[in-house]
Amino acid sequence: MLAAAGALVGGIAAYSYGKGAWPIWLAIAATAAIMGLLAYAIERLVLRHLVNQEGIILFMATLGIAYFLDGFGQTLWGSDIYKINLGLPKDPLFLFEGVFPGGLLVDPGELVAAAIAAGLVVVLAIFFQKTRVGRALRAVADDHAAAQSVGIPLNTIWLIVWTVSGLVALAAGLIWGAKLGVQFSISLIALKALPVLILGGFTSVPGAIVGGLIIGAGEKLSEVFLAPILVKQFDLAGGGIENWFAYMLALVFLLFRPQGLFGERIIERV
Incomplete structure (x- = not known):
């Protein structure tokens, strides 16, 4: 931000x-x-x-x-x-x-x-x-x-x-x-960096690059292939998948692999 x-x-x-x-x-x-x-x-x-x-x-x-x-x-x-x-x-x-x-x-x-x-x-x-x-x-x-x-x-x-x-x-x-x-809405673009970092791993620069490529390609592909399926199967209006795809993917990683693809798993000893 x-x-x-x-x-x-x-x-x-x-x-x-x-x-x-x-x-x-x-x-x-x-x-x-x-x-x-x-x-x-x-x-x-x-x-x-x-x-x-x-x-x-x-x-x-x-x-x-x-x-x-x-x-x-x-x-x-x-x-x-x-x-x-x-x-x-x-x-x-x-x-x-x-x-x-x-x-x-x-x-x-x-x-x-x-x-x-x-x-x-x-x-x-x-x-x-x-x-x-x-x-x-x-x-x-x-x-x-x-x-x-x-x-x-x-x-x-x-x-x-x-x-x-x-x-x-x-x-x-x-x-x-x-x-x-x-325009002042440009600042919202920075929020897309958070899912990229979560996906790739906060401690990995190569992970951030790979995460950005995955999310960028995933947003476009989901809009092309997933949107028609949702419209046909659930009678939805379609569209808008690019707005939430990255964040849902980041949520899945936070639940099952919080360190990301290439990040280091931090273990705290008490």
């Missing part, structure tokens, strides 16, 4: 700066600086004081900040939908026409978004696995006290974490803003 709210603010800011004479690259660079400063302020003023608190406290704090940014954004810019033109191709593509009747209709903008997301995953994976700072971030995430005992500065690490989060949120806001327009 916090990342989505930050992405929303970043997306509207990019529009506000770019609607004049600014080139889009300059607007994005300026917005990246704003998002970095915003993330720094949130970490410094709020989250730094909540280090070592219970997870539910951190969750409620970030949730409160998310709704504050959501409402404050409406105060600044109103509730209108803003369009962002990043120069992405808009004409649909028809692929595999020789394999499927009529071919597959593909939005080229979604292909670009998928490529950007894949690039971010690769860059962040290399950062966390191969760099000294990335390994320090993983150590802090695993055990604050142990990381601090070997000389890792927690305050600096938290600052890096939230700055990187703000920049990633900016990328998400720009991509979704170019696709749907920048």
Whole structure:
């Protein structure tokens, strides 16, 4: 939620700066600086004081900040939908026409978004696995006290974490803003990340990737194949399966495999 709210603010800011004479690259660079400063302020003023608190406290704090940014954004810019033109191709593509009747209709903008997301995953994976700072971030995430005992500065690490989060949120806001327009309902998209993490496992980055692919494909396939069955067998109106499929799948995993597909099972000894 916090990342989505930050992405929303970043997306509207990019529009506000770019609607004049600014080139889009300059607007994005300026917005990246704003998002970095915003993330720094949130970490410094709020989250730094909540280090070592219970997870539910951190969750409620970030949730409160998310709704504050959501409402404050409406105060600044109103509730209108803003369009962002990043120069992405808009004409649909028809692929595999020789394999499927009529071919597959593909939005080229979604292909670009998928490529950007894949690039971010690769860059962040290399950062966390191969760099000294990335390994320090993983150590802090695993055990604050142990990381601090070997000389890792927690305050600096938290600052890096939230700055990187703000920049990633900016990328998400720009991509979704170019696709749907920048609107305050974008923050609800972040909720889809929770079923993905539950399915893949909170402690596994590859699990999050696999979980996202499973849920994305499952939503589309269930809409195509499951909806007609429900309509025919139970005389339902159909539709809307994409809205609840991910959450029901996450509920099943919470009941029978709470650690997810690739997560570590945590055993507490008393």
